[in-house]
Amino acid sequence: MSGAARTAIVTAGVVTPIGQDLDAFWSGLLTGADGISAIERFPVDDLRVGRGGEIKKLRRVADWGRVPDCRASRLLISAAEDLLAQLGERPLPAVPERVAVIVGTALGGVDEGERALAAGGRRRLRGGLYDTPGYNLARWLGARGPVLTVCTACAAGAGAMEVGAEMLRQGEVDLVVAGGYDPLCRFVMRGFNALRSLTRERVRPFDRRRSGLLLGEAAALVLMRRDGEVGHDRLGTLLGAASVTDGHHISAPHPEGAGLERALQAAMRQAGIAPGDVDFVSAHGTATALNDPIEVGVIKRVLGARAHAVPVNSIKGALGHTMGAAATLEAVMCLLASRHGQIPATRGLEEPDPACDLDHVPGEARRYRPRVSLSTSLGFGGCNAALVLEGAA
Amino acid sequence: MSGSSTTPPNGGVRLRALGLRTGWEGLGWRDPADLPADARAAAGGRGVLSLGVPAVADAGVRRATRECRWALAAVEAMLEDENTEREAIAGAGTALLYVTAASYGASNRAFIEGGGGTHFAYTAPAVVPAEVAIAYGIGGPTAIYIGGGPATLRAIWQAAALIGRGACERALVLTVETFEECADLYARARHLVAAPIVEAAGCLWLEPGGARVTLRTARDAGGRGRGGELAACGPLAELARRRRAGGPAGGLHARWQGEHAELLWTEKETR
Numbered sequence: 200m201s202g203a204a205r206t207a208i209v210t211a212g213v214v215t216p217i218g219q220d221l222d223a224f225w226s227g228l229l230t231g232a233d234g235i236s237a238i239e240r241f242p243v244d245d246l247r248v249g250r251g252g253e254i255k256k257l258r259r260v261a262d263w264g265r266v267p268d269c270r271a272s273r274l275l276i277s278a279a280e281d282l283l284a285q286l287g288e289r290p291l292p293a294v295p296e297r298v299a300v301i302v303g304t305a306l307g308g309v310d311e312g313e314r315a316l317a318a319g320g321r322r323r324l325r326g327g328l329y330d331t332p333g334y335n336l337a338r339w340l341g342a343r344g345p346v347l348t349v350c351t352a353c354a355a356g357a358g359a360m361e362v363g364a365e366m367l368r369q370g371e372v373d374l375v376v377a378g379g380y381d382p383l384c385r386f387v388m389r390g391f392n393a394l395r396s397l398t399r400e401r402v403r404p405f406d407r408r409r410s411g412l413l414l415g416e417a418a419a420l421v422l423m424r425r426d427g428e429v430g431h432d433r434l435g436t437l438l439g440a441a442s443v444t445d446g447h448h449i450s451a452p453h454p455e456g457a458g459l460e461r462a463l464q465a466a467m468r469q470a471g472i473a474p475g476d477v478d479f480v481s482a483h484g485t486a487t488a489l490n491d492p493i494e495v496g497v498i499k500r501v502l503g504a505r506a507h508a509v510p511v512n513s514i515k516g517a518l519g520h521t522m523g524a525a526a527t528l529e530a531v532m533c534l535l536a537s538r539h540g541q542i543p544a545t546r547g548l549e550e551p552d553p554a555c556d557l558d559h560v561p562g563e564a565r566r567y568r569p570r571v572s573l574s575t576s577l578g579f580g581g582c583n584a585a586l587v588l589e590g591a592a
Numbered sequence: 593m594s595g596s597s598t599t600p601p602n603g604g605v606r607l608r609a610l611g612l613r614t615g616w617e618g619l620g621w622r623d624p625a626d627l628p629a630d631a632r633a634a635a636g637g638r639g640v641l642s643l644g645v646p647a648v649a650d651a652g653v654r655r656a657t658r659e660c661r662w663a664l665a666a667v668e669a670m671l672e673d674e675n676t677e678r679e680a681i682a683g684a685g686t687a688l689l690y691v692t693a694a695s696y697g698a699s700n701r702a703f704i705e706g707g708g709g710t711h712f713a714y715t716a717p718a719v720v721p722a723e724v725a726i727a728y729g730i731g732g733p734t735a736i737y738i739g740g741g742p743a744t745l746r747a748i749w750q751a752a753a754l755i756g757r758g759a760c761e762r763a764l765v766l767t768v769e770t771f772e773e774c775a776d777l778y779a780r781a782r783h784l785v786a787a788p789i790v791e792a793a794g795c796l797w798l799e800p801g802g803a804r805v806t807l808r809t810a811r812d813a814g815g816r817g818r819g820g821e822l823a824a825c826g827p828l829a830e831l832a833r834r835r836r837a838g839g840p841a842g843g844l845h846a847r848w849q850g851e852h853a854e855l856l857w858t859e860k861e862t863r
Contacts, residue, residue: 324777330849346851349737350717350738371809446725581718
């Protein structure tokens with residue numbers, strides 16, 4: 200495999216509806232935990248669907264009083280606290296000016312923006328900007344290098360990792376904290392209700408009865424370094440990454456997944472891998488009528504004859520669609536699968552759709568240790584992203 | 593300046609075309625290469641200089657938001673700058689990078705204050721470059737950064753990197769800033785954006801060439817450019833000014849949320 204694009208993923212930190220640290224997240228995925236519940240944090244009585252992957256009691260970090268009163272920032276900082284705990288070092292082991300913070304989001308601080316409109320106040324206006332949670336995270340981490348917010352909708356977490364890897368490759372910084380986040384808020388629940396994309400049933404990726412998605416909130420961060428500066432003590436390696444636009448529709452995916460196919464091919468080219476090298480695919484797998492068969496078609500075209508031999512799962516049945524956090528969470532899941540030798544089942548898949556005829560990992564978690572994984576993401580605005588990851592095990 | 597520095601690894605770039613429309617047009621400053629040095633005085637007490645609403649012939653985008661329409665107008669201005677047909681930027685060989693600090697504000701507010709399903713789709717910043725990609729048949733690499741001028745400088749650098757490693761044949765850096773719909777909010781947050789805040793929409797076309805770009809980033813330094821607060825569009829206004837003066841060479845500076853960046857544009861020596 201080409202070494203040109205390799206970037207070490209040292210460790211990760213997460214906060215999710217099924218677990219508020221890496222270990223709890225992983226065990227929740229393996230045991231089939233259900234992160235979906237009735238939403239309690241804001242009013243949903245007037246909405247067609249009022250359920251989602253809500254984190255009921257967000258874990259507080261030690262200096263919680265210094266954390267801005269903003270759900271998005273709090274999610275990010277909780278994930279960063281887990282990342283530092285996993286790393287076992289604080290502060291981050293680099294000159295602060297050489298640490299970049301790159302975060303992806305679909306919503307930014309819109310929750311705060313809504314509060315600013317309702318209640319006024321300068322502080323809340325600043326909090327309502329899409330890039331403020333990223334700056335808040337950088338301040339909390341003590342990072343003084345570049346801060347960037349990537350907003351390729353629900354593919355943004357992958358875009359953030361892509362940019363972070365590029366900064367490291369070019370020697371711009373020595374350490375990157377990259378990932379994604381999004382809170383559940385009334386704004387986004389109203390929006391997806393209006394689009395009628397939310398299901399009143401279970402989220403059932405690749406199932407013939409699938410009837411839509413549910414939203415979730417989460418944050419996921421990875422700590423990245425140049426490949427040659429980290430030994431075997433790492434979570435894994437990012438081998439390739441690409442983001443590509445569809446140019447098709449503002450909210451619907453391209454009917455044949457043309458952009459996603461180009462993204463996968465570009466990421467695999469950058470990674471220097473062939474279809475035969477791929478052991479596992481973490482699909483976007485939203486459980487909408489449109490998305491799942493399109494993704495299956497793309498995977499078949501990209502992997503060719505190998506497609507039916509490769510497990511393809513979706514974890515959105517457990518968490519809901521965590522929007523800006525989803526791509527990073529799914530990348531972390533791929534690397535944990537390599538570390539632990541198990542892949543999580545596709546929760547909610549019981550009656551496979553004949554149009555989704557790959558090995559979608561129904562039932563229970565499977566003993567299997569992928570080395571090279573692909574992770575796919577799609578978002579509003581024709582955004583498509585693909586990551587190629589290699590486990591450390 | 594402390595901080596870090598980086599240069600795309602291979603090849604170089606050329607600025608092929610640049611289109612920029614600004615809210616100064618309403619006050620008679622029609623040339624984006626010649627924006628007022630003393631913006632506060634030139635604005636005459638106005639807090640926001642609006643671009644207004646562009647006329648759109650294409651029925652397909654009549655429902656699109658003002659920021660989407662201005663994105664399309666910026667691309668049109670860029671094509672007019674080069675006197676080139678739209679087919680020249682179509683296809684998977686064109687990368688499209690979009691930067692904005694504020695343009696989602698208008699659509700987000702409209703939705704919060706009572707929009708329906710269609711409005712919700714338009715609250716995603718990604719929809720602005722999507723309308724451009726759809727209208728011009730663009731299907732190459734993409735990036736969307738939220739932030740002011742430093743994010744635009746990074747997008748220009750990223751575009752050069754994509755060109756340098758052969759990921760695309762050309763790259764467009766699109767910036768749109770609309771403020772009018774949220775003028776009351778900005779008026780009570782002058783510490784974030786000092787008046788006048790100036791609406792603008794621009795598009796920069798880069799292709800392989802002889803210039804190298806180097807990005808330097810740091811925190812807590814820097815000042816404001818000509819023409820008031822143009823946010824993400826500021827670097828394009830400065831590029832337009834440089835080009836008028838003979839070429840883009842030199843340092844482009846930008847500042848946002850306490851972050852400061854400089855893009856050094858260096859023409860390679862020819863013998």
